[in-house]
Amino acid sequence: MSRRTPVTVGATLVAIALALGACADGADDTPQPGSTGAAAYPVTVGNVTLEQRPAKIVSLSPSTTEMLFAIGAGAQVTAVDDNSDYPAEAPRSQLSGFQPNAEAIAAKNPDLVVLTTDANKVVDQLAKFKIPVYLAPAAVTLDDTYRQIDELGRLTGHGAEATDLVGRMRHDVDKLIKDLPPRSSRPTYYYELDPTLYTVTGTTFVGSLFTMAGLQNVADAADPGGAKGGYPQLSVEVLVQADPDLVFLADTKCCKQSAETVAARPGWSGITAVQTGRIVALDDDVASRWGPRVVDLLRAIVEAVAKVPA
Numbered sequence: 001m002s003r004r005t006p007v008t009v010g011a012t013l014v015a016i017a018l019a020l021g022a023c024a025d026g027a028d029d030t031p032q033p034g035s036t037g038a039a040a041y042p043v044t045v046g047n048v049t050l051e052q053r054p055a056k057i058v059s060l061s062p063s064t065t066e067m068l069f070a071i072g073a074g075a076q077v078t079a080v081d082d083n084s085d086y087p088a089e090a091p092r093s094q095l096s097g098f099q100p101n102a103e104a105i106a107a108k109n110p111d112l113v114v115l116t117t118d119a120n121k122v123v124d125q126l127a128k129f130k131i132p133v134y135l136a137p138a139a140v141t142l143d144d145t146y147r148q149i150d151e152l153g154r155l156t157g158h159g160a161e162a163t164d165l166v167g168r169m170r171h172d173v174d175k176l177i178k179d180l181p182p183r184s185s186r187p188t189y190y191y192e193l194d195p196t197l198y199t200v201t202g203t204t205f206v207g208s209l210f211t212m213a214g215l216q217n218v219a220d221a222a223d224p225g226g227a228k229g230g231y232p233q234l235s236v237e238v239l240v241q242a243d244p245d246l247v248f249l250a251d252t253k254c255c256k257q258s259a260e261t262v263a264a265r266p267g268w269s270g271i272t273a274v275q276t277g278r279i280v281a282l283d284d285d286v287a288s289r290w291g292p293r294v295v296d297l298l299r300a301i302v303e304a305v306a307k308v309p310a
Contacts, residue, residue: 072161077091
C-alpha cells in the first residue's frame, strides 16, 4: 500500500476497491487437469492459453505477486508493480496496476501478465503485442483466493505447489474457526480504513472474514443495499452510538494510527473497545490484500475475538 495523507486515503481506498470489484468477469471457475500433477503444456485457464511455461511474468497486483512467490513461481517473475512490496525480493518497478500502460508493460518483454483490472482497456492493447493476460479480480470470498492460486499454479507450471498451498490455507482457516469459543451473542466491531472513518461492511471480502469469526459489523446499517459498495464513511456520532466491542485499525502505516491515537480522539473515551483496550493494530498491507497472508489476518481477528468475554 502506498503512503497517503489521511484526508485523501479513504476516498482513494474506496475508489480502488470499487474499481477492482467491478472486474468480476475474470478467469472461469472450471477445474482444469494438471492442478495436482506435473506441469504439461499447452495449458488453458479461462481465455488464457500458454503454449509453454512462462519465463518472464509481470505481476501488477500485490496480491497476485504474493501468490506467485508463495507457489514457487518467484524466479519466473521479472517485474512487479510499484505497490508490490512483499516479499522483499519481488522485482519492483514503476509499472502501475491501477493505471497500466501497455507500452511500458510490453517493454518488459513478458510472456504472461497478471492484472486485477482491465483499466485503460489494457488487455486489448496487450493482445496487439501478442502478450497473454490473466485477470485476477479482487476477491469477494476466500474461494476466489483459492481459485486464483490454483489457476496461477497451472499457468506457471506450479500446479502441485498451488494445490498444497490452498490445502494448507483451508486447513488453517478451518482450524481457526473451529477453535472459536461458543457464544450466545456476536461481538461487534468497527474496521477503520483511515482516520476520516471510512470503513467496510460485512459484504466486502475483508468483512466476510470477520463474519466467519462470529463478529457483527457496526457499519452494515450505513450501507443498506450496498449503495456505497460496502465502503461507507461513518460519523463520530454514529460510531459512538454503535459502541463496538472491538476496533480494528487498517491505517497503522498509511496514517500512523494506534491504540493511543484512537483513545485520544474527542468523544471516543466512552466506546467499549476503547475502555477495555480492545483496539487491534493491523498491518495495512496484509489487511488490504487477498493473497496467502489472508490467513494471518484471520488469525489476528480470531485472537482479538478470544479476548472478548463470552
